[in-house]
Structure formats: C-alpha cells, structure tokens
Amino acid sequence: MSALLTSELLSHIGDTGPVKEEVVTRRDIRKYSIATGQRLRKFLDGDEAPPMFHVSLFWDVVELDQLSPDGVSIDGLLPKFPLEKAMAGGLKIDYYQSIFPGDILTANRTLTDIYEKQGSKGPIIFYEVIMEVKNKAGEPVLTEKTTRLLR
Amino acid sequence: MSRLKNIKENDLLPEREFTPDNVELFFYNAVLWNAHRIHYDFPYATEVEGYPGLVIAGPQLGDWLTQTAIEWLADDGKLVSVEYSNRKASYIGETLRSGGKVSSVNVENGEVELELYIMNEADEVITPGSATVRFATA
Numbered sequence: 001m002s003a004l005l006t007s008e009l010l011s012h013i014g015d016t017g018p019v020k021e022e023v024v025t026r027r028d029i030r031k032y033s034i035a036t037g038q039r040l041r042k043f044l045d046g047d048e049a050p051p052m053f054h055v056s057l058f059w060d061v062v063e064l065d066q067l068s069p070d071g072v073s074i075d076g077l078l079p080k081f082p083l084e085k086a087m088a089g090g091l092k093i094d095y096y097q098s099i100f101p102g103d104i105l106t107a108n109r110t111l112t113d114i115y116e117k118q119g120s121k122g123p124i125i126f127y128e129v130i131m132e133v134k135n136k137a138g139e140p141v142l143t144e145k146t147t148r149l150l151r
Numbered sequence: 152m153s154r155l156k157n158i159k160e161n162d163l164l165p166e167r168e169f170t171p172d173n174v175e176l177f178f179y180n181a182v183l184w185n186a187h188r189i190h191y192d193f194p195y196a197t198e199v200e201g202y203p204g205l206v207i208a209g210p211q212l213g214d215w216l217t218q219t220a221i222e223w224l225a226d227d228g229k230l231v232s233v234e235y236s237n238r239k240a241s242y243i244g245e246t247l248r249s250g251g252k253v254s255s256v257n258v259e260n261g262e263v264e265l266e267l268y269i270m271n272e273a274d275e276v277i278t279p280g281s282a283t284v285r286f287a288t289a
Contacts, residue, residue, distance in 0.1 A: 090209075
C-alpha cells in the first residue's frame with residue numbers, strides 16, 4: 001500500500017452515486033455544438049447530439065456553496081483525497097446508440113479504481129469512474145470511463 | 152457501395168486548426184456548468200496555479216479529437232468507441248491542430264481503427280487518442 005492511499009480510502013472503490021435523469025433538448029444540443037465548434041449541420045441544428053454531448057448533460061449542476069475555492073464542484077461520489085489539485089485526465093467512451101432531442105436518459109456512476117503513481121513533480125493520485133448511460137427503456141446508450149488526476 | 156474497400160492502413164485524416172479564444176472557452180465551460188477558475192480567472196490561473204495562461208478544458212480537446220473521426224466518417228458508418236488522454240495543458244492564444252490516421256482496417260466486420268491527435272504549435276502531441284468506427288459492409 002502506498003503512503004497516500006489508506007485502506008479506508010481504498011474501501012470507497014465500488015461506491016455508487018445517485019442515479020441522475022435528464023431530458024435532452026434541442027436547445028442544449030445546439031449550445032453544446034456551438035461551444036465545441038461542430039461543423040456538421042445535424043449537430044448545429046440540434047437534430048442529433050455530438051458524441052461527447054453527454055459530458056455536458058450529466059456534469060453536476062451544483063450550487064455556489066458546493067464549489068471549492070478553485071471553482072471545482074465537490075463530487076459527492078469521491079472520498080476526501082490527500083491530494084486536491086484537480087487535473088484533467090482522459091476518457092474512454094463506448095457508444096451503443098445516438099442521442100436525440102426528447103430522449104430521457106439516466107446516468108449511473110461508480111468509483112471503480114483508485115491508484116497512485118510517481119510523477120516528475122511528486123505523487124499523483126488517479127481515480128476512475130465509470131458512468132453508464134441508459135435510455136428510458138433501460139437500453140445502454142453509452143459507457144464512459146473517466147480517469148482523473150490529483151496532485 | 153461502402154467506402155470501406157477504398158480505406159487503407161496509414162490513410163491520413165484531414166487536419167483542422169483550432170485557435171480557441173475566451174468566448175469559446177467561456178461557452179464551453181458554461182454549457183457544462185464548470186466553474187474551475189483556471190478556465191476564466193487569469194490572475195488565479197497564473198498567480199495561484201502557476202499556469203502561463205487560461206487553460207483549455209481537457210474534455211474540450213477530447214471533443215475536437217472526436218470530431219476528427221466523425222467528420223472523416225461522415226454518414227458512412229457509426230462511431231463505436233473513442234479514447235483519449237490529456238497529457239499536456241494548452242492555453243488561450245495557442246493554435247492547436249487535430250488529425251489522425253487509419254491504424255487498421257477489418258474488412259470482415261467493417262471496423263476501422265483510427266489513431267488521433269491534438270498537437271500544439273511545437274508539434275507536441277498534447278492529447279493522443281484513438282477511435283473505432285464501423286462502416287456498413289453491405
């Protein structure tokens with residue numbers, strides 16, 4: 001076991017968050033498409049969502065007092081880590097169905113791993129969260145694995 | 152007829168330049184409801200976090216990477232999966248370049264593996280990634 005990752009911290013692997021349900025609107029698709037510089041008309045018109053639209057759909061809508069001083073929302077799924085400076089990591093997304101306006105989608109998040117590596121500027125904690133997005137019929141729409149870094 | 156028969160390993164995907172400005176970065180983080188100060192608070196980003204400027208959001212780079220694949224794919228197939236990692240930060244004022252190449256073609260199931268990148272002005276790959284797309288085989 002590393003110095004940073006205690007058994008209590010690691011015991012949170014497997015924790016799940018509350019299921020979120022969101023309605024996909026043409027307006028939200030259009031806003032996302034413009035913000036990301038999409039060039040395909042079906043996205044700009046909001047007829048279909050770009051592949052990474054779900055990132056905006058399921059980003060936590062938090063209140064001001066839920067933000068830490070750096071403006072990052074406190075993710076209720078995560079334990080308190082000994083390193084707190086958030087850095088972007090990466091994503092892996094498997095797609096099963098496209099997303100359209102009017103879809104009602106649910107997202108279920110699970111903390112699936114916590115581990116530590118030594119970086120050039122000190123230790124880095126990695127954690128992985130898997131989000132399963134399904135439609136109203138319970139069919140899988142996509143699965144996203146996020147890896148985030150803290151230093 | 153499927154485009155698949157004309158696609159070969161090492162075929163290049165079209166490159167695209169991105170020069171994100173404050174408005175685009177604001178729109179992106181607003182649409183997410185992302186208040187991380189490194190994306191809009193210049194004194195905080197530079198003096199507290201030590202970055203040289205306002206930081207382009209990691210998933211924004213991932214989206215641009217994904218667009219490389221889906222614009223090349225057009226309406227000829229489906230995106231099966233995409234994967235990327237944010238290896239190095241980028242900042243407002245930089246011009247970035249997305250692109251990629253075909254890394255393998257499976258004519259049996261119609262799946263094509265793509266190697267993707269976002270590069271900075273120094274030609275460093277700051278966001279490497281990959282995607283699998285599936286063409287209609289009929």
